[in-house]
Amino acid sequence: MKHLKFLNKYFYKYKWWIIPGVFFVIISNIFAVIPAQVIGHAFNLITENIQIYGLFEGFERRSIIYDIFSQSLFYFGLLVLVLYLLRGIFLFFMRQTIILMSRHIEYDMKNEIYAHYQELSLGFYRRNNTGDLMNRATEDVNRVRMYVGPAIMYAINTGVLFILVIYAMFSVNSTLALFSLLPLPVLVLIIYFVNTVINKKSEQIQEQLSRLSSFVQERFSGIRVLKSYVREDHTKAVFAEESQGYKNNAMGLVKVQALFYPTMLLLVGLSTILTVYIGGKQVIEGAITPGNIAEFIVYVNQLTFPVSMLGWVTTLIQRASASQKRINEFLHLKPEIISGSAEIGPINGNIKFENVTFTYPDTGIQALKNISFEIEQGQFVAIIGRTGSGKSTLANLMMRMYDVDEGHIKMDGKPINTLHLQHYRSQFGFVPQEVFLFSDTIQNNIAFGLDEVNEAEVIQAAKNAAVYQNIINFEHQFDTMLGERGITLSGGQKQRVSIARALIKEPKVLIFDDCLSAVDTRTEEEILNNLGRVMKGKTSILIAHRISTIKNANKILVLDGGKIIEQGTHAELLQFNGAYAEMYQNQLLEEETNSSSAI
Template structure:
C-alpha cells in the first residue's frame, strides 16, 4: 500500500466527496438490512394468521380476519418496497460521490503525468519507448482509478454491511448465526484464489493483445514494404499464430470463470441449507420463530455479493499498487534540464562554444570533444562533416536539449544555463533532421509554434519555404489534413513544411539540421535565397552534407569525430587543401558521374 500513499493528496482534495460518500454507504446499508427484519415479522404474521384463519372455518368473522391479514401483508410489503427504494436512492448518491470522485482523480492524474512528461528532458525519451509512456498515462491510471473508485466503494460497502448483518444475526440467535456464517470463510478464500487466477490470465491476455495490436499497427504502417516484397501470405500466417495464442488464453480464462460461479452458488446454497436445518431445530425448541429463519436467509443472500466482491477488490488493490509504483517511477524523476530564471529575454543571436565536451548518458558515446567556436549576430554559419561526426549534437546543445559535460555555451555573452529556457527556445527556429508533422491541417502544422497567426503569415512562410505551389495544388489547400506523421506529403514536401514552421516565427537564431537532403537543387537555391533575405541581421546555422548548399556561408565548421578540424569560408577551406577540399572534390566527381 506504500505506493498508493501518493493518492492521499487527491483524497484530501476531494474530501467533501469522500465523506458524504461514506455516509451514503452507511445509510444505504441500513435501509438494506432493515427489510430482513420486516420480512421476518411478515413471515410470522402469515404463519399465525393462517392458523387463526383455519380456526374460524364456518364463522362469519372469517372474512374480517382475511381482510386484516390482506391489509397487514400489503402494509409490510409497502414498507419493504419503500425501504428498498430509499436504499436505491442512497446507492445512487453513493456512486455519484465516490465514482465521480474517481473520475476527477483520473483527470487530475493524467494531467499531472502529461505535464511532468513535458518537463522531462530529451534524454528521458531516448531511454524510454513511447508505448511504455502511453501505458503509464492510460492503462496504469485506469487501474488506479478502479482502486480510488469501485475498490474503495465496495470495500466500505462490504465492511459496513458485514458489521450490520453480523450484529443483526447475533442479536437474534448466536448458534444460528455461527452455523449460517460457516461456509463464508471458504467462499472468501475460494473467491480470492479464483480471482487471482482470473487476474493472472487477464494479464496474459492483455500482453497477448498488446503484442497483437503492435504487430498489426507495424504491418499496416509498413504495408508498402509488405506488398513490394510480396509477404502478405507470411504476415497472414504470423497474425494467425498470434491470434491463436490470444484465443488459447481467452478460452483458459473462460474455463476458470465457468467454474467460479457454480462454486460460489454451491457455497451460498450450503449456507442456506444449514440455516434452514439448524433454524428448524431452533424453532422446534422454541428459541426462535419461523420468521427468523426467513430473516437469516435474506441476510445470507445479502452477504453473498459483498463477500464475492472481496476477492475482486483485493485484486484491484494489488493491480493499482503495481500500476501506481510504475507511475511513481516517472513522476519522481527530475528533469536533467533545469531553468530557474524567469526574466524575459530579447535574443540578439550571438553564440559561443568554449571547450565544450559532451557524452550521451544513455549510450556512453563521446559525441563532442573540446569544441570551441564563435558565431556573431547576423552570420550565416554552416556545419559539415561525415555521418556521426557530431553535427546534430551541436544543434541539440544549442537548443539545450542536453547540458554539456564540460565547457560552456554562451548566448549573447550569458551562460545558456542561466537563461530563461522557455523564452530562449521561443525565439529560436529549429528544423530537426527527422521531420515530424502532426495529424492536423497543413496550416496548423506551419503555425504550430505560435498561438495567434494570420492566413497571410502562413502563406508567406510557405512561399519562403518553397512549398506554397505544392499546397495550393491540393483540393483543400492549407486546410488539407495530413495523415499520421505527415504521410500525405512526399519527403521533400514534409521537409519544406517543417522549414515553414520555423520561418513563421521570425526567429533570432535559425538552425537547419540537414533538412534540405530531400529537396532538389533548384528548390534548395530558392529556399536559401529566401532565407538570406529573411534572416538578414539574424543568425543562421545550417547543418548539411552537400557543399553546394553551404558554399556561400560566412563561416564553415568542419567536424570529424566530435572535433572541429577546420573552419573558415568556402574559398579559405579549399586553399587549405584539407578534409573540406577532399569532400568537395569527391562530391564534384559524384555529380559528374551522375550527369554521365
C-alpha cells in the first residue's frame, strides 16, 4: 500500500465526497439487513396463523382470521418493498458520491501526469518509448481509478454489511451463526486463489493484446513499405500467430471462470443446507423459531456477493498498487532542465558559445568538444559538416533542450540557464530536421505557435515558405485535413509547412535544421530570398549539407567530430583550401556528373 499513499492528497481534497459516501454505505446496508428480520417475522406469522386457521375450521370467525392474516402478509410484503426501495436510493447516492469522486481523481491524475510529462526534458523522451508513456497516463490511471472508486466502495460496503449481518446472526443464535458461516472462509480462500489466477491470465491477455495492437499499428503506418516489398502474406501469417496466442490465453481464462462460478454456488448451497439442517434441530429444541431459519438464509445469500467481491477487491488493490508504482516512477522524476528566474524582454539574438563541451547522457556519445564561437544580432550564420559532426546538437543547446557539461552559452551577454525557460524558447523559430505535423488542418498546423489564428498571417507565412500555391490547389485549401504525421503531403510540402509554422511567429532567432533537403534548388532559392526579407535585422541560423544553400551566409561554421575546424565567409573558406573547399569541389563534381547523366 506504500505506493498508494500518493493518493492521500486526493482523498483529502475530496473528503466531502468520501464522508457522505461512507454514510450512504452504512444507511444502505441497514436497509439491507432489516428486510431479513421482517421476512423472519412474516414466516413466523405464516406458520402460527396456519395452525390457528386450522383450529377454526367450521367456525364463522375463520374468514376474519383469514382477512387479518392476508392483510398482515400484505403489509409485511409492502414493508420489504419500501425497505429495498430505500436501500436502492441510498445505493444510488453511494455511487453518485464515491464513483463520481473516483472520476474526478482520474481527471486530476491525468492532468497532473500530462503536465509533468511536459516539464520533463528532451532526454527523458529519448530514453522512454511513447507507448509506455501513454499506458502510464491511460491504462495505469484507469487501474488506480478502479481502486479509488469501486474497490474502496465495495470494501467499505463489504465491511459494514459483514458487521451488521454477523451481529444480527449471533444476536439470534450463535450456534446456527457459526455453522451458517462455516463454508464462507473456504469460499474466501478459493475466490482469492482463483482471482489471482484470473489476474495473472488477464495480465497475459493484456500484454498479448498490446503486442497485437502494436503490430497492427506499425504495419498500417508502414503500409507503403509493406506493399512495396510484397510482404502482405508474411505479415498475415505473423498476425495469425499473434492472434492465436491471444486466443489461447483468452480460452485459458474462460476455463478458470467456468470452474469458479459453479464452485462458488456449491459452497453457498452448502451454507444454506447447513442453515436449514442445524436450524431445524434448533427449532425442534425450541431455541429459535422457523422464521429465524428464513432470516438466516437471507443473511447467507446477502453475504455471498460481498464475499465474492473480496477477491476481486484484493486484485484491484494489487493492480492499482503496481500501476501507481509505475506512475510514481515518472512523477518523482525531476526535470533535467530547470528554468531560470530572470525575466527578459525581447532578445536581440547575440549568441555566444564559450568552451562548450556536451555528451548525450542517454548514449554517452560526446557530441561537442570545447566549442567557442559568436553570432551577432542580424547575422545569417550557416553550420555545415558531415553526419554526426554535432550540427543538430548546437541547435538543441541554443534552445536549451539540453544543458552543457562544460562551458557557457550566453544570449545577449546573459547565461541562458539563468533566463526564464518558456519566455526564452518562445522567441525562437525552429524547423527540425525530422518534420512533425499534427493530424489537423493545414491552417492550424501553420498557426500552431500562436494563441490566436489570423488567416492573413497564415497566408503570408505560407507564401514566405513557398507552399502557398500547393495549398490553394487542394480542394479544401487551408482547411485540408492532414493525415497522421502529415502523411497527406509530400516530403517537400511537409518541410515548407513546417517552415511556415516557424516564420509566422516572427521569431527573434530562427533555426533551420537541414530542413531544405527535400525541396528543389529553385524553391530553396525562393525561400532563402523570403527569409532574408522576413528576418532582416534578426538572427538566422541554417544547418545544411548543400553548400549552394549557404553561400550567402555572413558566417559559416564547419564542424567535424564535434569541433569547429573552420569558420568564415564562403570566399574566405575557399581561400583556406581546407575541408570546406574539398566539400565544395566534391559537390560541384557531383552536380556536373548528374547533369551529364541527365543529358
